[in-house]
Amino acid sequence: MEYKQWYMEYKIHKNRPGLLGDIASMLGMLEVNILTINGVEGKTRGMLLETSDDEKIMLMGEMLKKVDNITVTALRSPRLVDKLAVRHGRYIDRDSDDRKTFRFTRDELGLLVDFLGELFKREGNQVIGLRGMPRVGKTESIIAGSVCAMKRWTFVSSTLLRQTVRSQLAEDEMNPHNVFIIDGIVSTIRSNEKHYNLLKHVMSMPSTKVIEHPDIFVRESEYTYDDFDIIIELRNIPSEEILYDSFTTSYSDDL
Known part of the structure; x- marks a missing residue:
């Protein structure tokens, strides 16, 4: 006997006393288990x-239609x-218009980290792509999401502590189960041939890649928006x- 999960959402027109209890009783009589319940944005319950x-x-x-x-x-x-x-x-x-684009603000970092963590658990x-201005919390969210997913993260390029452009990775860093973090500006504006070869190899791996500043990455490389499964915006x-x-000017001042 295989159990299956379902999501039910309903809008409340009149929140009379006992309404939730009546619905829960109906589910109980049908032997349908309630795993999680929460109010979702106002008069909606999930x-x-x-x-x-x-x-x-x-x-x-x-029955609930009645x-x-x-x-x-x-x-x-x-x-x-x-x-x-619900969580x-x-x-x-x-x-x-673009259903693969999701938007967050800085006060929703907990939700963003949870979202990234669930995405990172997926195999293959x-x-x-992760859009956002400097110091809004992009890289920190990726790292926290990796921790939630119990995945190791590998920097291919980054500006977290200083501008980092990797030309090679250690064997354990090349594990396809890792989360690969790429700064789209650093990897294009500051890219050299060795780094770009590494980048192409990482992009071809059956793994999770998170690219900060995806618009610059697309503009300055051979990749397109079609290569992205999800775009996240953080403001x-x-x-x-x-x-x-x-x-972007500060990335190339010393070139």
Whole structure:
């Protein structure tokens, strides 16, 4: 008997006393387990459910359509964003035009780290772009996400402590299970032939690569936006513009 998880979300029109208890009782009678429950952004509530019988979920959905106080807005296999919404009580801001772009602000670093940690747990090739102004917390979030995923991280290029351009990596650093961190500006503006050969090798590995400043990386290299699976934007405040001209000059002052 195999158990399967489901995500249910409903909007509350009238939060009368006992409403949650009634829904929980209905789930209990159907022998559907509630794994996690949380309010999600105002009058919306999300639940992670578990059952071995999919028909019970469908039946529950039909029954809840008859409840006037709520409207079920989602009943599906849980996505990563669903699990994080229940865990943190808020949805990740997602670009309506480009669905692979997710937006965070600095006061959501906990949510971002959790998001990155879940992404890093995935096996195989994935390329993640991370946009943001200097000192907004990009590299620190990647490292914290790696810790959450219990993955080792490897710097291919970085400006965390000083500008670092690697031309070779040790054998243990080349483990495809590592998270490879690449500064898109350093790896292009400061790139030499040895570094670029290493970069191409890392990019071809079946592993997780996180590229800071992906727009400069695409502009100055052979790679395109199609090579990215996810783009993350991190800002100090929602209205902040990410302008590269204001800080790319410092990367090449000594060239």
